[in-house]
Amino acid sequence: MTDTAVADPEDTRWSPALIATMITVPVLVIAGFIAFAALKYSGSDTPQTPIDSYATGGPGADRCAEFIAKLPxxxxxxxxxxxxDTTxxxxxxxxxxxxxxxxVQRPEKLEPTSALQVINPIQWFLTDxxxxxGQAYVSVDHRPYIAVWVPLRAGNAPITDxxxxxxxxxxxxxLDFGD
Structure with a gap:
């Protein structure tokens, strides 16, 4: 009689490589989400607003320090x-x-047909x-240009003030339409 190994259909062993893969993939996905969140909010405890990306150095920007000092x-x-700095x-x-x-720079989309909102008596252009x-506005009839992010349910008092x-x-x- 010879010894021959017969495969047992009940024996379903997984290879060490498959086990390692099954553990590594979910761990890497979770680590990726954590890294993304850390990079997105690093150095800031506040969510970013559209105006955070607006370029500065527009006309009259040299008067910003004096204006910011007067803000309540x-x-x-x-x-x-x-x-x-300027934020x-x-x-x-x-x-x-x-x-x-x-x-901030003059809004690129500001045109002669743009809808403006007048508030006490400043003309605001909705940019985002x-x-x-919320909503982002830029005051377009005074210099320097001022961008404001008004969060949802802020009411009218902040932008009026x-x-x-x-x-x-x-x-x-x-008004400068960039002609």
Whole structure:
């Protein structure tokens, strides 16, 4: 009689390579998500707004420091003011921050047919809108250009107060359509 090995159909051993792969892939996917989140929010405890990416150095930008110094500690229900160069953030419990960026470039999409919103008496151009987060505006009839991110449910008080500050402290200028 000879000894021959007969394969047992009940014996389903997995190879060590397959086991290692089954463990490594989910671990790498989870590590990738953690790394992405860390990079996205590194150095910032606040969510990014569209105006964070707006280029500065527009006309009259040299007057931003003086204008920012005149901004109040509180706008509407937003307080806890922080300043980072030409960007000012006010916080409110349970809300994204209200953000102002001074000295931005003229909005490229501003045209003679653009719809403008007049608030106390500043003309604002809507540059970005996120249904679930808020709206970004740029004041277009004074220099320097001022961009403002107004988070959802902020109310009218912050932008009304900012309009008055712009009217009182910045130079009125004609609309520039980039002709």
């Amino acid at each position: 500690a509180q706008l509407g229900d937003f307080n806890d003011k922080t300043i980072d 000012v953030r006010w916080r409110k419990e349970g809300s994204d921050p209200l953000v102002l960026k001074c000295g 809108s996120r249904d679930d987060a 900012l309009s008055a500050l712009i009217a009182d402290n910045l130079t009125a200028a004609p």
